[in-house]
Amino acid sequence: MERAREVLKDVFGFQSFRLSQEKAISRLVVDNKNALVVFPTGGGKSLVYQVPALCLDGLTLVISPLIALMKDQVDSLVSRGVNAASLDSTQPPERSKWIKEEVLAGKMKILYVAPERLNNEGFVNMMIKVKISLLAVDEAHSRFAEELDVERVLCLTATATPSVSADICSSFLIAKEGVFSTPxxxxxxxxxxxxxxxxxxxxxxxxxxxxxxxxxxxxxxxxxxxxxxxxxxxxxxxxxxxxxxxxxxxxxxxxxxxxxxxxxxxxxxxxxxxxxxxxxxxxxxxxxxxxxxxxxxxxxxxxxxxxxxxxxxxxxSSLDIPTLEGFCRGDTCSKRDLELWLQEVATKVPAPDGTLDFNHYKQGKELANVLGLCYAHLELDHDYIRAITPFYSIYEITPLDSSRIFSDNSQIGKVIRTYWRRKGVAGKHEVDIVDAASRAGVDRADMARHISNWELDGSAEVKASQVRARYTLLKPFEKTAASIRALADEMHTRMLKQEEDSVEKLRQVIAFATDDDCLAHNLAKHFGNEDAVPNGTCGSCTFCTTGQSVEFTLKPPTVIHPKQIQAILDACPIRDDPRLLARMAFGVTSPRLTANKWSTSHALFGSMVNVDFGHLVEAFDTECKKVGYQSLEVTTATPSSSKKRSQPQISSDNSNTAKFNNRGRGDSRYKRGRRN
Structure with a gap:
């Protein structure tokens, strides 16, 4: 740890570590073990990987969500003499090429990349050749750590309840003593x-x-x-x-x-x-x-x-609740969509290597965007598949050294030139490597590596698109209609539970804001820090300064009017999906609504936003049941209206049957009074 203290002082200008920083760094540098750091925003998380990066041999790879954050930290590190960089899509080709050369030469100490970079097969192949001493990452990318066989993993998060921390530790095999948190x-x-x-x-x-x-x-x-x-x-x-x-x-x-x-x-x-x-x-x-x-x-x-x-x-504001509830419904789609998706997945023919690949973006346009989350259910809950490195199917190639590109007479080089097509601006070409590999009888991965090598040696500027998720098939799917329906029912029930959990989280915000307790103490308790606030009072929050909580009244949901239900039924002939009808009435978009012009531009979209969503689902389910859940013949879509709606439209694929405990039960008053 002496080296770590020298780095802290000489490079970063600090005389001592704060709170749990030193213990976390010791866990990584001295014990050579994984760690989880739960520091609040502003708690000094970045030093926990920046200091070890300068103490360890090899590269520290940081997964960071925002380009601006990368730039800010890279500029700060470079100003201190640290060889650090970020790879992002906005950089010119020569900058990207230099960074990759530095990484492969072992000269780069800290490299920042966005999570999307993990979908780039060429990047993953490059990283396999590099000694990664430390991976600093959020909890969403455990698969990447396993594939690259990194020496240490540091999970970073600003907020985590005890249960969330336990989940992260389970994913990364972090022992209890490897968790470091500050209130x-x-x-x-x-x-x-x-x-x-x-x-x-x-x-x-x-x-x-x-x-x-x-x-x-x-x-x-x-x-x-x-x-x-x-x-x-x-x-x-x-x-x-x-x-x-x-x-x-x-x-x-x-x-x-x-x-x-x-x-x-x-x-x-x-x-x-x-x-x-x-x-x-x-x-x-x-x-x-x-x-x-x-x-x-x-x-x-x-x-x-x-x-x-x-x-x-x-x-x-009670007027804000419908919009927020709409977002809570984002992870629930209809059973119909689930069954259609499962049929596609179950009947997909595996590649020769036993893998399956899917275009999540295309599936989202045709069904519901959240179906991508369902793959995780098939992996984690049912052991049908295991996620492996995704790949890009489309490559845009702009030759920078045309003589080298066109004199490449290797089999793969010839296949690429045979199947690429000119794209707009002179010199640009585009190739679908999945289609080309299939037609030419070559390996798709070999094509991706070949194109990546053209980029690395400066022969071409390359842009990849249309990522395809890839999975190893662990066991065959049951393909009968009954089996697919049963699996869809099980997954749908789980999604409804998750939906209720999302609404509960929203309810927790209201309870926190209206509780008869110090707000700082209440917030600390939520994260398991009951003793963080001295004597349970901060002395400066609304409750501490006034001696009472705020009074907040939720307006009761509007009673369903049969004429409003009938208006939606007249406009939308769908009868196989009660939730879709409820979405239209409540104002929550979906691919199916949008495709049939029953979404944001329709006059009735969101016309019942103040009605309890669960009651809407029940009402439309009753109507759909009357016709045996058989849709009517689809006629020309009802003309859209340019009339502006007073309620906010929710641009998200959301749906939800869960509701606030007090909604639909009259005037809901949040008031806890004074604390003695």
Missing amino acids: VFRPNLSLRIEVAETLDEKINRIVPLLKTRTGPSIIYVTLQKQTEEVANYLMPHGIDAMVYHAGLPSEQREKIQIAFMGSKDGVVVCTIAFGMGIDKGNQVIHLYMPKTLENYSQEVGRAGRDGMTSTCVLFL
């Missing part, structure tokens, strides 16, 4: 709760806060369109807010993040896509409720990173 309690954060039903009310509440701010402010919203809406509301008040969401081009997102990082008192209105690695924020405002306490904890953790007192405001 989520931050004494300089003042957690505030406000109740405001409309956006106008919310804006009126936050404008005084923003006008008197002494540093940057982050305003979180739920939907992408709300970022522009809120920014426009703030403009007349003299507040020029930046806008950030995942729908913006990556270059624009990076510019906004860099601008915010460089500002003294900037304001950004954003979705949860913003904030990874952000260590600025005098204020964090949740204009709309977060979906989970995990999200809330991570996002408020971006405030007060300088140790100064910071205000974090969370707004409660």
